[in-house]
Amino acid sequence: MAGIGPAPILFNEFFQMFMRCMPPNGWPVNSKIAVGNSGGPDSTCLLFLLQKLLTDLRSKTMARQSIPTSVVSLSVNHNLQEASHSMAARSAANAAAMGIEHLTLDIPWGTPPFSDKPVASQSMEQVAREARYHVIFDGMARTGAHSVAFGHHADDQVETSLMRLARGTTELGAGGMRRCRRWGMGTGDVEGGLGWVGHHGLDRWIIRPLLDVRKDRILATCEEHQLDYVNDPTNFQPEITLRNAIRQMLTLQEEGKDMVLSLLIITQSALSGLPQHISGSLEKIKVAAADLQETTMDLEGGLHQLHGAVKVLSSRLEDVDNEVTFHLKNLTLPSPPSTLILSSHALPAIVDPTVRLALVLRVMRYVSFHPWGSLRADGNRRRTSIQRIIDTLWQSDGAPPFTAGGGVLWQPAIFSAKKRLRVGTQCLGRRLQLGERFAWMASRLPAVPYNMLxxxxxxxxxxxxxxxxxxxxxxxxxxxxxxxxxxxxxxxxxxxxxxxxxxxxxxxxxxxxxxxxxxxxxxxxxxxxxxxxxxxxxxxxxxxxxxxxxxxxxxxxxxxxxxxxxxxxx
Incomplete structure (x- = not known):
């Protein structure tokens, strides 16, 4: 007897998924939400569910002030392959069939701030991603959308986790994508350049309601409601991107092949000719996954095991975020504008290495002059540099001022609620007076000495x-x-x-x-x-x-x- 297939996503179930993605301060009154619509099954399913949900809830008084009031579909025509135009046309047709406002966004390669059209290379994926996000943010601004929803699902989450492991991420990064995150200032320092968003990005959000849903349930939902979609043919070309290669690796394993054999097939035989940076990254994934402390991520255990492992890491990420927020409330002392002073005596109470790491990254991102939310504001998350900060802050005998990336200067300080703040080398070896306490100040790294400004x-x-x-x-x-x-x-x-x-x-x-x-x-x-x-x-x-x-x-x-x-x- 044939087994029971995957169940479609229920509307009540999707409501819970959607509400878990709500920004911390809620949805603005009468806000609009955009959907990144590629014309594929994931975004088509999300567009349908979101439109149905908001239509149903608009008639309920209790929900009027807590959810967006309308949806807009945004599709990007990359102009990178023959299928680009047909997929953009399918996206527009799907939105029209659902009665949803739609905007197609073309990437004008070669027109500043866009570079010339990229060719297949190690950097093509990153260039295309930055261009895509640039036009999507522009589309949000043009349509008045407060947030954009993407159709990333649980299988994508596994792929993202493995990609980050290949790049040497910490266990925080291995937790994958967040359900809800601020857009941020972008990735570039040049105003108006590709990747630049500026302060407007601090008021807009990216949400991913389907992160807990497997791909097969999304396909079942499309079938249940007879949703028409297309598949991007480049998603099945492992030589183009690392994500595609990981997807192919997982597909081979899902079909019943031994994972070790699958890796061998990918890197040597069936997918011969993979760029070296992709084949090398696949090998790094296996090593990095074996080194994880929070969970067992066994590449030979199948997708089910990988989903469980990534879910543990994602949950751990949320717990660490909450713990860091709690500690910062207790550690932070009154600070001059643009700086942050942390009380030294309370730091030793934080013993979890992952929480220490996350706290340091949070402070760096707050103080840095690099775009908020960018890797540069986190010191590019270089493990040795961040560990140096942790080791110095948590030692008891103090240390001279230092920097370890991110554009942040760390200085010893002596804080008194009644007397002036002392900062720098004058604090070293000094005995505390009544009412004083040792602290650390994080501030902007000077570009030139103050007397030369x-x-x-x-x-x-x-x-x-x-x-x-x-x-x-x-x-x-x-x-x-x-x-x-x-x-x-x-x-x-x-x-x-x-x-x-x-x-x-x-x-x-x-x-x-x-x-x-x-x-x-x-x-x-x-x-x-x-x-x-x-x-x-x-x-x-x-x-x-x-x-x-x-x-x-x-x-x-x-x-x-x-x-x-x-x-x-x-």
């Missing part, structure tokens, strides 16, 4: 000429102008209160050479707005002070400065 040539992100932007905004009659400074501060100009003499200076700037700039001051590199005249001392118009307030030097409060980096886990 007014004379040194600084990178453009630290010396921003906003003259043209201010002039254009005022001539258009805009209410506000926002500028991200050093990937850390959002400087906001209220143009209705801009000093009249500055408006006049902007009008004549091309003739006089006068310009308005945002530049750093203090050893913490806080922003300062100045008017610069040729052969004259800069005139300060607004600056951030120790208490977080803004000094506008007697003018109306026309400039605000907000530190926007987050200590959140996602």
């Amino acid at each position: 007014d004379t040194a040539i600084l990178p453009s992100k630290l010396d921003i000429d906003v003259t043209e932007r201010l002039a254009s905004a005022t001539s258009r009659g805009d209410d506000f102008l926002e500028v991200l400074f050093d990937c850390r501060f959002l400087v906001r100009f209220d143009l209705s209160q801009i000093p009249e003499e500055l408006v006049e200076a902007l009008r004549k700037s091309q003739e006089t050479g006068v310009n308005v700039r945002i530049k750093p001051h203090t050893k913490y590199y806080w922003p300062k707005v100045v008017l610069r005249k040729p052969s004259c001392v800069d005139i300060a118009y607004a600056t951030l002070m120790d208490n977080g307030q803004i000094d506008t030097f007697g003018h109306a409060p026309w400039v605000t400065m907000k530190y926007i980096r987050l200590l959140d886990a996602t």
Whole structure:
């Protein structure tokens, strides 16, 4: 007798999956959610379930304020293979059949910020991914979507975990993709460049409601509801990407072949001609999986075992996030803006190496001048560097100031609620007075010594000429102008209160050479707005002070400065 096939996803079941993906502060009122629609079975299933769910819940008063109100379908035409256009057309047709707003996003290769069309190589996957995410974020902005949902499922989660193991990730990375995460500032430092998002990415979210669902259940759902879809032919070409090679490896194993034999077939026979970086990565996966401490990830145990192992790692990731959040609330002392001071005496209570690692990464991401959410803000997660930070912070006898990546300076400190804060080498070997405690301060790594800030040539992100932007905004009659400074501060100009003499200076700037700039001051590199005249001392118009307030030097409060980096886990 034939066995019972996989069950389709039930609507009540999907509701629970979807609500587990809700951002920490909930869904904004009357928000719109986008779906990354490739035309394949995963995104088609997700689009159908989400549209059905929101349609059903819109009539229920209890849910009106807690879920998005509409869906928009976004598909990307990569223009990298012949099937690109047909898949984009299928995506649009599926959305139309469901009565869903749709937008097709073409990648214009060769038009800045996009590079020339990539060819099959080790970097093609990363270039295509950055281009895809760039146009998707643009599509979200154009359609007003607060979040984007992707159809990644449990099988994808296994593949992602194995890919990260091949790249030398920690067990935190091996936990795979998060159900819900902030988009982040992107991967590039150049404003307007590929991968750059800036501060707008801190207010948008990526969710993955189907992460606990196997692929076979998604296919069963498509069959149950007669959903039409296409399969991307490149998903079955292991020589193109590491993910495809892993997928083929797992498919061979699922079909009943011995895993060791499968690896041999992939690397030597059936898939002969694989690029060396892919075949080498497959070998690294086996070694890294065997070294995991939290769970047993046996590549010869089959997909069922791998799903269970990755689920353990994902759950562990959530537990560690919660534990780090708890410890940071207890460890953090009042700190100057843009810095973080951790009480040393409470650090030894954290004994779990994984929690220590996650705490250090959280602090680095908060303080770093690299884009929030990027690997560079985490010091590229280099194990030796991060371990050096952990070893130094958790030793009891103190250490001189040091850096170990991520653009973060770690300094010993002595904190007193009533006296001034002491930071740096002056704290070494010093006896504590009544009411004092030892601490560590994490702050931005200086680009040049503080006493050279007014004379040194600084990178453009630290010396921003906003003259043209201010002039254009005022001539258009805009209410506000926002500028991200050093990937850390959002400087906001209220143009209705801009000093009249500055408006006049902007009008004549091309003739006089006068310009308005945002530049750093203090050893913490806080922003300062100045008017610069040729052969004259800069005139300060607004600056951030120790208490977080803004000094506008007697003018109306026309400039605000907000530190926007987050200590959140996602």
